[in-house]
Amino acid sequence: MSRADHMDVAAYALGVLDAQEAERFEEHLATCWACAAELETMVPVVGMLSGIDGETMMALEQTQTDPALLDRTLHAVRLDRRRTRMRQILAAAAAVVAFGALTGAGFATVFHDDRQFQQAEPAPTVPTAAPSPGPTSTDDPNIGDNIEQEGEKHNATDPGTGVRTTMFVASKDYGTQIYVQLSKLPGPRTCRLVVIRKNKTSEVVSSWSVPGTGYGTSARTTPLELSASTSAGRNDIDKIQVQSIDASGIATPLVTVDDL
Known part of the structure; x- marks a missing residue:
């Protein structure tokens, strides 16, 4: 078995042999356990060397007379791949810069100011304590008469x-x-707003916590104001009720509007 036969192992693994040479090597491989073992060890590096063309393989074959040539060849291949990779990175960076120039402030907003997304999110309906338009006594049974609402x-x-x-x-x-x-x-307490339909079904449309000072009390004169909505039609609603919920989840009516 000649040295040339062993060099065919690498060439065969990389698929650079022509049909006649490949057939000759396969006949040789069937009877040579050393070449078969060497071919098996070549499998892991085939991917690394897959970019080497036929001319480079010819240069590899010259390592029979110049062993240092193999190292130089592999170094050249690695260097070329690094340069190709660097060109790809620079091209991508240039594309990003160009895109940023076209989109202007919008580009900076998307990638550098996530607060814009937070502001765009719809805020949930929550109860708010708001002062009435003018001084109002909480002893007035018609509190809210001066409020303009739809x-x-x-x-x-x-x-x-x-x-x-x-x-x-x-x-x-x-x-x-x-x-x-x-x-x-x-x-303090937990409350909820409940819509009771004429068909006797009910829907909780809002819930909130009341602090120790309460709302519209001597400790806190401002009333509680909140808004909510329901899918129930206006004519389907029988009554609207504010309920207090204890720690066990038991509801107790606090006030009911039933003149709907």
Whole structure:
């Protein structure tokens, strides 16, 4: 078995032999366990050397007379691949710069100011404590008369709890919008707003926590104001109720608007 036969192992692994040479080597490989073993060891490096063309392989064959040529050849291949990779990186960077120049401030906003996304997100409906337009006594049973809101106005005071409310109910394409103002509402407690339909089904449309000072009380004179909506049509609603929820989840009515 000649040295040339062993050199065919690398050439065969890389697929650079012509059909006649490949057939001759395969006949040799069937009877030479050394070449078969060497071919098996070549498999892991085939991927690394797959970019070497036929001319480079011819140069590799010359390492029979110049062993140092192999190292120089492999070094040249690695250097060429590094240069190709660097050109790809520079081209990508140039594309990013060009895109940034075209899009201007919008590009900077997307990649450098995520607060824009946070501002774009819709805020959930939450109860807010807002002062009335002018000095209003919480002893006035018609508290909220001076508030301008859309929809039908309804006042109610619960004789047992003393909680007072003014509600505005407006019909919408999507259902019904409800604006609520509450006073004489002590805390701390957890409350919810419930829509009770004429078919006796109910829907919780809002919930909130009441601090220890309450709302519309001597400790905190400003009433609680909140808005909510329901898919129920205006004519399908029988009553709207504010309920207090204890730690066990048991609901207790605080005030009810039932003159709808």
